[in-house]
């Protein structure tokens with residue numbers, strides 16, 4: 001049932017549709033276009049793993065701070081601006097040009113980082129508890145090492161002191177080999193080759209979705225700057241994650257939810273965790289524009305914005321990739337396949353691999369596939385129909401990591417601003433709105449689209465979209481062969497299958513699909529799929545092909561055994 005039937009929620013009206021990305025799209029400096037339909041490896045040359053040995057030495061932590069010699073700043077991604085701001089600033093966009101911000105680190109050349117350090121931390125013992133609850137002593141080393149985010153804290157060292165770090169035990173997620181599913185969708189798992197499908201179950205996070213990775217980092221930054229009120233616009237998972245972190249750390253939480261669809265599992269979390277939940281008469285994009293305006297232009301409100309325009313959120317989401325590598329014993333897969341909504345995840349993944357490469361921790365970068373829903377395919381349209389792409393202006397990478405870092409690194413670049421602005425104007429004129437049963441990715445104006453273009457560039461990526469029917473069928477397959485997932489998550493598996501059919505992904509390759517949310521996030525969609533609930537016709541989706549309907553039987557032993565296919 002639609003959540004908006006709940007009369008208890010507060011409702012406010014939004015009649016205009018301000019858009020978060022228009023200001024960023026007002027500048028044009030980049031007429032060239034990159035065609036991602038025919039990506040070239042030479043655009044991001046990937047050396048073989050044998051060209052440079054991966055450092056494997058465990059080095060002792062520097063005395064005093066584990067991060068001495070490292071500095072962090074917020075930097076505008078627009079190369080024509082490139083202003084830098086301290087990490088103690090609360091910014092939702094570059095004050096100079098309104099572009100997105102990155103958190104950028106300057107590591108010393110002799111940084112001493114190695115993957116073994118992170119492996120070693122997984123063995124840490126000692127007392128641990130949620131951190132950030134009070135202004136007390138902070139997280140114990142065991143609590144930080146228990147966290148699948150903060151075990152990798154050397155790779156997101158924006159905090160001044162480890163005692164500032166907020167953790168509720170996020171990031172303890174599974175990388176699961178999925179042979180049954182792989183066979184079903186066409187992987188070559190029976191050969192002697194290395195081809196393997198893995199599912200990264202981010203639904204095992206405390207609030208049931210990948211959002212907790214970023215929220216741990218966002219709340220750490222909020223603690224650094226003394227924020228007491230936090231807010232987000234949400235299709236559901238962000239609100240659940242924000243609400244649970246707010247509940248545990250004692251912050252006032254505001255959740256803006258559009259009048260479209262939100263899965264009941266997610267709404268129930270925000271309500272139960274005590275978030276002030278505003279049901280806004282507008283879509284997600286309108287909600288985000290409103291909350292961003294309040295955070296950015298009304299400092300007297302003191303509201304800290306926790307959407308993924310917040311660059312600190314994306315720092316936490318990088319760790320999903322670290323755990324994938326960790327799960328593969330630091331082997332690099334051929335492909336990372338991820339659903340695309342607001343595009344924070346794929347943006348974070350691209351940054352993670354750029355940084356690992358520039359640090360010399362990896363010598364190969366996996367390819368990226370971003371999978372959207374047909375009803376919300378803005379990135380797919382921009383990349384594949386309009387040919388928009390990242391315009392890297394500092395291709396100094398072949399000269400080595402040190403040169404790349406000193407010249408501004410692969411993070412530097414631009415995108416065709418005028419073309420994106422024109423596309424958004426066209427969408428407005430056509431009154432286009434996102435519509436998909438995969439509510440977590442029901443977003444028409446992904447705020448991180450420029451960073452997603454950067455990730456696609458860095459990871460030689462592709463974009464595809466799949467329809468709702470396809471998403472639900474693959475969700476059921478994931479459930480039948482594993483732990484299950486929410487609808488949006490299954491877009492990654494459906495997309496991997498499509499790319500296999502196209503020959504883009506090869507059957508012998510190693511592919512990791514990111515499952516972003518827990519199967520219990522959207523029980524309505526699951527039950528409707530299996531039961532063929534008539535309400536489902538509002539989505540135009542018939543009874544599922546692998547539906548598992550309950551069998552109605554009389555309370556009689558013979559009939560029950562017959563239904564169990566057990567001979568009497």
Ligand SMILES: [Zn+2]
Nearest residue numbers: 076081094097
């Ligand atoms: Zn700027």
